[in-house]
Amino acid sequence: MPKVLISDALSERAVDIFRERGIEVDYKPGMKADELVSVIGNYDGLAIRSATKVTEAVLEKAGGLKVIGRAGIGVDNVDVPAATKKGVVVMNTPFGNSITTAEHAISMMMALARQIPEANASTHAGKWEKNRFMGVELFGKVLGVIGCGNIGSIVIDRAQGLKMKVIGFDPFLTEERAQDIGIEKVELDELLARADFITLHTPLTDSTRNILNAENIAKTKPGVRIVNCARGGLIDEAALKAALESGHVAGAALDVFEVEPAKENALFGMENVVVTPHLGAATSEAQENVALQVAEQMADYLLTGAISNAVNVASVSAEDAPKLKPYMQLAEYLGSMLGQLTVEGIGQVTVELEGHAATLNSKPILAAALAGLMKPISDSVNMVNAPSFARQRDIAVSLTAHDRDCDYQTLVRVTTTDGSQTRTVAGTLFGGRAPRLVEVRGISMEADFGATMLYVRNRDEPGFIGKLGSTLGEAGINIASFYLGRTEKGGVALSLVDIDGTVEDAVLQRIRALPGVIRAELLTF
Incomplete structure (x- = not known):
């Protein structure tokens, strides 16, 4: 459990x-x-x-x-x-708190526009300073939205309901999506120059940290009002304070801060700043x-095994998980076989999908192949960290889904290059569930994956299979299944022997010494 x-x-x-x-x-x-x-x-x-x-x-x-x-x-x-x-x-x-966070941003913008917190405090204090709190309307104002994803799109919808003119900056926003949500897509500098209100809705990354720094704040329209209910660190707080004190920025409403919990901050106590303690998602x-x-x-x-909303691995829906599981297992076995046969460092990996496999969510299949390939390097490798392992080792990774007919209903092929050697293995699913090997180094063969298998490449000569079987028998090793393939008569032959138990190194050395053997390795799956 x-x-x-x-x-x-x-x-x-x-x-x-x-x-x-x-x-x-x-x-x-x-x-x-x-x-x-x-x-x-x-x-x-x-x-x-x-x-x-x-x-x-x-x-x-x-x-x-x-x-x-x-x-x-x-x-x-x-x-x-x-x-x-x-x-x-x-x-x-x-998505669970998107509406709540978007509503808070709109609320903060309204509170800023009408100076509601200050007016509330003044009125509670018994003052009647009606002339002191002269606000501005949102109607007809230009709202610049930095980050037009899920929350940003909800803010856009609400702002349009208030009859604001909305422009947006987002490197991932397409023209088609901008048209769908009814905004004008602009570059950051244009947004800064045109917006009466600016609201931020981006994650905090290396590219967005201090996106509103002193240089960019100086590019904003005089009298601009800035709202941040996204992440602390998107705004250079010292630069914002200076712009507020100079009057270039008319006001700011902040729900998030560079350091949290924010028990003290240079912006606290300023009359033209509205602050809340990271309440964006704080509704029941x-x-x-x-x-x-x-x-x-x-x-x-x-x-x-279903993966939803992961930030470090490809998603696999609950519906897709059972469909992908046998393909991922097949890809992992193929990768594992190549990983165990690799002598030099791998420089390139290619995963190709054909038939039904080409119609599936391919990223988890690729990750599974890489996990199998890297397993001989580290037991801690899985489909989550395998792509990272590959990047760290400068392994070029490519994935291709072929829109073409193949000899099998579905096929996964993995190819590696290490030094001057290129190795290819391919497999399919028998009955749609059981992984089966169908090609090794260009040699066609049908083989199930056993827990322990002997891999032998040899010259295709009469009597070799008998010698191999005798060597195993003399060592007390039982053969469960024996799979064969060859390039051509008298060419290179390949044996995959599914055995019970394991093969001691001394026995493996005797097999390698048999006449005609090119290579012999023990594989485990």
């Missing part, structure tokens, strides 16, 4: 979902870092919000951890590269939604 730890406060319904799905769960919100390090090795899954910091030190002790589920969008509190290296899937829940509906979503996603992965 898989076991999950919930180390942050989540809805109790999340606990119920895990248990209903047959997963053991410990609910321990508020764990200290040292406590987490001491127990994390006992769990297959870790469910968190923003309080738990999943550092490299935590992951080093997470021997059996398979998945981290972040209830929310940002994964800043997870060392994703370290998790990937460890082979741990990192998931988030990008959103908290419930993200908790349920992360529990369902983690349970799906631990029980079926």
